[in-house]
Amino acid sequence: MDRVMSNKKMIALYVLPAFMLILALIYIPIVLTGYYGLMRWDGIGAMAFIGLDNYSRLVQDADFWQSAYHSFLLALFSAASLIGYLAIALVLSGDVKGANLLRKIYLVPMLLSSVAIAQLWLKIYHPTSGVLNSFLTSIGGSGSVEWLSNTKIVLLAIFIPIIWQYAGFYILIYYAALKNIPSSLIEAARIDGANPWQIAFRVKIPLIANVAKVTVVLAIVGSLKYFDLIYVMTDGGPNGASEVMASYMYHQAFRSFDFGYGSAIGFFLLLICLVITWLIRKLTASGDDIQYS
């Protein structure tokens, strides 16, 4: 077996199928998107090369920057919510009664498809017959908040289901990482007289720092390219008040039939995600991983 694995040709043979798939479905489309971004193209007729015109238009497009602002706001909220998930995972990984059941409850939103979640929250937010407004009325509020049509609150209203949707995923990642910590380390800390807070902040969290970094990247990049709930629930409206970069790209390409510009937005989005990822890794780089064992 070892001999097979040290044979360069064999390695290439094993790697090839997956590599071809990724190449055909991911890297070639990226290159093509970059290429289309240099064109004026309605998706049907002939293309015309226009150089970087799409990008200079992008830089001056106030609607795009507004949607970019919304995307970054979502990234901020998602990243901040990670702290909450970590706290929940810390509690669950301790010896709490019913931790198993709670863990499953938190995971349920993960199992629903985005469209189902969107329909569910549309019902909750319905202005006249929605659960939320009925609840507000029953506790004495006016109960007439227009969650999805008031431009001032629509963004917040739509962030909540998005964050809720991914809660289970991140809690599960943290939980698994925390469960991986050898119990001998925690016992040793306990014998040394550490209280639960100290165990959490001095032992557990540093040990899962690597996982935490990955989740930060996942949360931020995931938010920047977020699309589904927004598309179903508000379609970026009213009048762009909940538009994010991905939905703006979709609208330009598939509604305004401006595939050249849409591709430019897509490519730009990719660049933003790359830069952000690189930045996060730079900022969180802390030399060697902590090892206690």
Next chain:
Amino acid sequence: MVKKSLSIVMTVAMASALTLAGCGSESGSKSDTGTKDGSASSSSSEKVTIKMMHLWPSGSSKQQNMIVNDIINEYQTANPNVTIKQEILENEQYKNKLKVLSASNDLPDVGMTWAAGFLEPYVKGQLFAPLDDTLNDGLKDSFVSGTTDAYAIDGKTYALPLELNITPIYYNKAIFSKYNLEVPQTYEQFKQVVSTLESNGVAPIALGNKDRWTGSLWYMYLADRLGGQDTLRNAVARTGSFEDASLVQAAQEVQDLVKANAFNKGFNGLSNDEGKSEFMNGKAAMYMMGTWELPNFTTNETVPQAFRDNVGFFKFPTIDGGKGNIDSWVGGPGVGLFVAENSKVKDEAKKFVKFFVQKWGEQSVTKAGVIPATKVDTSKVNLPQMYIDILNELGKASNITLFADVQMSPSVAQVHLNMIQALFGNEVSPADFAKNHEKALAEQAGK
């Protein structure tokens, strides 16, 4: 280090997943649209296969699907050398597939398209064949006058419409009689009706404006009644300005309606279906929508009989001092049939399209409740009264203004629809509403 670069690669992979959606296949050789004249004309003995793509699956559009099959069978019986192969897709998938096929220059011989703005890129790409010869071959007079115009670009007609819709205001007779309300004849009376309903805690008008074109209907009618049938059309066609006083005034009227609480709560966040349900469950008194909703108010057994009996319709009232005519409608043809420019069986396909349009006109309204773009003789058909009334209204319509978002090119339509939502949400002043339209239209014209 390996780990680090691996995770970067992973992130690239994740981030780029969404860019996939934007890529189509390489556009093939577009110039090669010439047909081989000799082989195209088929003698009656030669075997011919016509590929047809349509969007009426037997599941969601059972009646339409049945009619299509009947017509095809009839045609194949009459022309034994012809085989018609169907490909059926749902609406959105249909649109996407059409786009992909046209990029590879591989359109079906006969297919369905929408009017004006949707049609334009296909015509510019020389993918659809002009059908004027078919139209002038005795077919022209059977269409409701003006309906084929929506499929004409630079004087040539590229598709023949199958559906025609106008948009009346439906109202709930039970609610109207409860508050002693009459069908309004003038806009003043209409506003009176709205304020009476509103003060009694009934939502006067059901509207789901997340879809935006729904609100556009209201604006279009106000523009028509104030400025007459040509003002908006001229502004879009660039022979007039969108900053015309009547178009600004129409925007003002929309905001006055919103301020008078004429629409159900939270309409800007509700889809058309959600807005419609306010009317269907009797919470709202009026609902403006295309005549494609007629089955729900007449024949659809899943809607309670009591409700269906209570629905009536009226025409958008005239405004004092406005130039509009009460018999002018907002509406337009729905899907139409096209013949692909590079089809190898173009002549046979055109013959089939002509046959289809005629047969469809005879059956669609009685069998599927779809009003065809061809004239219907109401004395000969057995239909619910509401259909007869609508068909009679169609007969005496002075004008049908095409839906604004269909009239405009796709990118201007997006500006229009967003502005509509902003207007209804009181986020833009009527003057800026007009100015933004004017700017988008001027930019488009300059391209």
